[in-house]
Amino acid sequence: MAAITQQVYVDYREAERRASLIKFVAALLFIAFFFWSIDVLNIPIERVFSMFGRLGHMITERLLPPDMAFVGETRVMDSIIETIQMSILGATIGTLITMPLAWLAAWNVTPSRRFLYPMARAIIVVTRGMPTLMWAMVLVAIFGFGPFAGMLALVKETIGFAGKLMAESVEAIDMKRVEALRATGANEFDVLFFAVIPQVWANWVGIIIYNWDAQLRNSTILGFVGAGGMGLYLREQISILEYHTAMAIIVVIIGLVVISETVSHHLRRRLY
Amino acid sequence: MTNAAITGNPLRDPKKIARKYISIAIFAVIVLYIGKIIILDGTDWERLGSVEEVIKTVLFFVPDFAFFPETVVPLLETLLIAFWGTALAVILCLPIAYMAARNVTPFPWITYPLGRCLIVLSRSTHEIIFALIYISALGLGPLPGILALASRSLGFMAKTTSEAIENASPGPIEAMEALGANRFLVFFYGVMPQIFPIFVGNVIFQLDINIRRASILGLVGGGGIGLMFAQVMQNLQYDRAGTIVVGITSMVIIGEFISNRIRARLV
Structure with a gap:
């Protein structure tokens, strides 16, 4: 008996030592990775320590206070309205494209698992993977400066963002209603309109509102690459080093985002 | 869509249905108006040229x-x-x-x-x-x-x-x-x-x-x-x-x- 206890104890100590050895090696590798990253990224260490002072100076002296009079200018006001318009139009058109796509990309009710399902999935995955700002730059190169390119970028973003959420909510529906309809000889469209949409509609409306909120957030920055909206003035003011006016634009962006978030939160809460 | 089934339902309040359709119509008008501003007025379609030219520009992006x-x-x-x-x-x-x-x-x-x-x-x-x-x-x-x-x-x-x-x-x-x-x-x-x-x-x-x-x-x-x-x-x-x-x-x-x-x- 005693020998067994002794053996268990020895095994336990052995396992403990091995675990601590593994931890030690992992920590060493992590530190090595840290220094290797600094080397690869060319991060100047001496700057890291002096950065807080410069950052504080930058924020207190050059960014604050924001010069809010700049926002009152007509061209800036127009660009803010254009930003909101872009987000509404992009989100609406995007949603109209996304709804059928989400139906095709839901494994449980898709009309064709062989062709349409992988196609719709691929569209959603690829549009999700592309960074919006790069896509916007490509669109600006094709369609020229202006809100049209930005709107198309938002459409792309909606397909990737809302498409995934909508398809997931379709995949979570109760299949009994679908089967009951199929048993009566309903075709795929009957199933969509009388079994799928009534079940997911409340959920989808929530996603649509949330998506608009996300698109407004995206649209504030699109102008940075010339795709319409107020981001253009942010870039302009930064490039001529007018930080006080740039800060005013940033304040407006944050204000817009907070307002849209509150609106979307309240709309969604009323829904459920 | 499902609305065809709902309007025929005597249990539904016609006022609510009317309000729903009116709000949808207002939203549609707003979206169409914004669409006119952004797509028709805000874009220089002449500079953009014909469909072939746009496709030609798109083809520049074919990965190398x-x-x-x-x-x-x-x-x-x-x-x-x-x-x-x-x-x-x-x-x-x-x-x-x-x-x-x-x-x-x-x-x-x-x-x-x-x-x-x-x-x-x-x-x-x-x-x-x-x-x-x-x-x-x-x-x-x-x-x-x-x-x-x-x-x-x-x-x-x-x-x-x-x-x-x-x-x-x-x-x-x-x-x-x-x-x-x-x-x-x-x-x-x-x-x-x-x-x-x-x-x-x-x-x-x-x-x-x-x-x-x-x-x-x-x-x-x-x-x-x-x-x-x-x-x-x-x-x-x-x-x-x-x-x-x-x-x-x-x-x-x-x-x-x-x-x-x-x-x-x-x-």
Whole structure:
């Protein structure tokens, strides 16, 4: 008996030592990775320590206070309205494209698992993977400066963002209603309109509102690459080093985002 | 759609139905009006030319895969920026989550609103804006990019972590307080073990999102693949731009796939 206890104890100590050895090696590798990253990224260490002072100076002296009079200018006001318009139009058109796509990309009710399902999935995955700002730059190169390119970028973003959420909510529906309809000889469209949409509609409306909120957030920055909206003035003011006016634009962006978030939160809460 | 069935239903209030259709009509008119402004008036269709010309421009973007080897190093840099940005956010989010969780916050009247305020500020500011501020203070390079990513993911991580703390079982916390443990011991041994799985899931989720965010930071000078993209766009080397877009998209998709796999196993 005693020998067994002794053996268990020895095994336990052995396992403990091995675990601590593994931890030690992992920590060493992590530190090595840290220094290797600094080397690869060319991060100047001496700057890291002096950065807080410069950052504080930058924020207190050059960014604050924001010069809010700049926002009152007509061209800036127009660009803010254009930003909101872009987000509404992009989100609406995007949603109209996304709804059928989400139906095709839901494994449980898709009309064709062989062709349409992988196609719709691929569209959603690829549009999700592309960074919006790069896509916007490509669109600006094709369609020229202006809100049209930005709107198309938002459409792309909606397909990737809302498409995934909508398809997931379709995949979570109760299949009994679908089967009951199929048993009566309903075709795929009957199933969509009388079994799928009534079940997911409340959920989808929530996603649509949330998506608009996300698109407004995206649209504030699109102008940075010339795709319409107020981001253009942010870039302009930064490039001529007018930080006080740039800060005013940033304040407006944050204000817009907070307002849209509150609106979307309240709309969604009323829904459920 | 389903409305055909609903109008025929005598149990439905016709006033409600009328109001619904009127609001849909108003929304449609607004959208059409905005569409007219943006699509018809806001675009110079003559400059754009015919459909063939647009297609010709699109074809400039067909990727040139001979360029692909040159994008490998910037892509790796982007991954590293995303990783260290997330790592910094992991460290910085703990004190903010600690302040913004109602049940453990040390001074509810000061630290709770402060924590919430920081979370809202970080969540509603785009990473490009953070990058611009850091770049104007620190100069170009990956360092402001890392800081911008950290500031950006801080809010989301602190928010989810503080919610997890609020939902944590009070049993272990009270037991430790009864033993006389101080705040930090309670946090690290009473709260952290409970929220750890959620926390790790969020870290992986943020890492995956940060790869996407890191890829555009270079557009404003934050290092990584975005810098190269901005350069080739400026030089009108659209085929190379196409290659970079394909590279980033595949990297983000692979990252999302791995992160979904790991998180599915965690939960």
